[in-house]
Amino acid sequence: MMKIGVFGATGRIGKLLLEEISSDADLELGSVFVRKELDISLPKGTFVTNDLEIFIQHCDVIVDFSLPEATKALLHALTSNPKPIVCGTTxxxxxxxxxxxxxxxxxxxxYATNMSQGVAMLGEMATMLSKILSEADIEISEIHHRYKKDAPSGTAITLGQKCAKARGLDLSKVRISSRDGNIGQRSKDEIAIMSLRGGDIAGKHTIGFYMDGEYIEITHNATSRLTFAKGAIKAAKWLIKQKNGLYEIDNIFR
Known part of the structure; x- marks a missing residue:
């Protein structure tokens, strides 16, 4: 039975991971890393610790949905004790x-900024349309709940990178994330990534391809964070069978 270690267990997705793993007959919750008390019951035998080394030792694969600084500390600990890891920290x-x-x-x-199959497919379509509609203006928008701290979302940036790569562009050189005042007309290669925050929206990403006389918009809506937890568990089951290397969520569905 595969033992999963959950890093970032007190977060919104972390708590969902604990519930999903505990209810999966093929999985065991091996270890949980926490810095504060958990308000959820765990299966008997689960190692709950704030010691990174002990946390790593008591699992076969790690799933990380934490914060950037916490992920950095985990990666440093893995340097001397390699272990398969699914990382969804943005x-x-x-x-x-x-x-x-x-x-x-x-x-x-x-490593994936979004663990859903739908977003993986959205990325595939974005790549295709960016190539075919080579003259279209590309604009990306994302909406998330009021508590999300980073902007633009990691998913939106990943989608922007796919669009830019399809056109032989470097996103860091063509991306803009705001417009204000008399800024002049839109440049040809510009790719905008805009963010909205409010309510309890789990995630909405829209990529628009705007042409003269017509446009195409493709959208992915996440109606529950459970989507990301289930995707991460599926990724963990897949990853543990792979050789050393860096993988994307797209690899699971190809």
């Missing part, structure tokens, strides 16, 4: 992303 710095890439030489890592 808002990571470039230096952390580079560390993930380097660590993947010694362990299988799946």
């Amino acid at each position: 808002g990571l710095e470039n230096s952390t992303l580079k560390e993930i890439d380097k660590l993947s030489e010694n362990m299988p890592i799946l």
Whole structure:
């Protein structure tokens, strides 16, 4: 039976992960890393600890939905004790992303800013349409609940990267995330990524391809965070069978 370690267990998705793993007959909740008391009952035998080394030792694969600084600490601990890890933490710095890439030489890592199958398919369509509709203006918008701290969302940035790559562009050079005042007309290669926050929206991402006389918009709506928890568990089951390397959520569905 595969033992999963949950890192970031007190978060919204972390709590859902605990419930889903506990109800899966093929899985065991091996260890849980927490810095404060959990308000959820856990299966007997689960290691609950605030010691990273002990946390890593008592699981076969790690699922991480935490905060950027916490993920950095976990990655550092994994340097001396490699373990398969599914990471869904967003808002990571470039230096952390580079560390993930380097660590993947010694362990299988799946990093995804969104764990849903629907978003994986949205990314595939975005790549295709960016190539085919090469003259279209691309605009991306995302809406999330009022508590989300990072903006734009990691998913929106990932989608922007796919669109830019399909056109041979570097997103960091063509992306804008605000418009205010007399800024002049839109540039040809510009890719906008705009954010809205409010209510309890789990996540909505829209990519628009705007042309003269017509436009196409494709949208993914997440109606429950449970989607992300289930996707992460599916990723963990898949990842533990893979060789060392860096994987994306898209790889699971190909």
